[in-house]
Amino acid sequence: MCDKKDDLRVGIIGVGSYLPEKVLTNEDLEKMVDTSDEWITTRTGIKERRIADKDTATSDLAKEAAIEAVKNAGLKITDIELIIVATITPDSTLPSTACILQGKLGAKKAVAFDVSAACAGFIYAIATAEAFIKSGLYKNALVIGAEKMSSFTDWKDRNTCVLFGDGAGAAVLAPVKDGGILATHLGSDGSQADLLKVPAGGSRMPASKETVENRLHYIKMSGSELFKQAVKIMANAGNEAASLLHFGCDDIDWVIPHQANIRILNAVAKRMKLDREKIYLNIERYGNMSSASTAVALVEAVKEGKIKKGDVVVLDAFGAGLVWGAIVIRW
């Protein structure tokens, strides 16, 4: 516990990431479904993605990213007071992946729970952690976007299987003297819930012989409708968060977006009137890792030295729900 301070600013004090070793290339996919490297590259920007092995669960990916982030923050695992895992590919329906992770890490002091906000999950989890720290309830938080998308991917469906990959990115949040989170904009629209979903396996449609035979435990997506929504919503979210600070595009140094499709990101840059070079991209190497995409992109942009102290960084994501979010951070 720490005392509530109204002027408390919360920032990211450490980051870490983990990607499984196995690489699945577009050429590999050509042997699995009726697709081509040319189609995948030009329509999505993806060349390869990482796939976790069958004995690895989401909490295992999260653990590696978490350990690196806590070390990078200069803390011990036992210092962590709150763990939030953003995931739509939990180890199991219950308990939460965050609790499993807490046990694996030995983070005895930490309260742990999951956030389900699809590709915007890392941003929702950061916003939640910031609120908890600002409230005075916890001194720090470990936030992880972790996904084993390959477990929910229909490897016979060319519309979706070329898109997704596995991975995890983590951030440690704590009060900071300089910079930190300046503004947050979140949004949801449940009227469009059908655009991207896993139909079976929940209370609506419990697992049965039929659900398995009809492949209803896999991700189903209305790609072209989502595409249009993604462009509009991600551009709006970024602009909304920046406008809370009266920031224009010249005030932004980096946009770290959810990596769903390079054509979406080019269109977002245009709509935000943002220099395309300010949008960080790693989609080519990892594909769409849902909540882990924004997390891993942030971590890699930091590790590559692209994000420098004092830079204004906008995290911007959109996903199933629909949900979206943008967070402005002074690094």
Ligand code: UT7
């Ligand atoms: O993570 C957050 C939410 N997700 C998104 O925001 C994803 C948004 N959507 C997209 O990124 C794109 O819509 C896709 C990459 C999924 C699809 O690209 P598209 O340009 O919208 O293609 P389309 O779905 O309109 O399909 C065009 C054609 C179709 O053939 P016909 O009907 O024109 O003959 C598809 O069957 O491309 C075909 N197609 C493929 N062809 C080769 C679909 N997938 C493939 C494939 N390889 N893998």
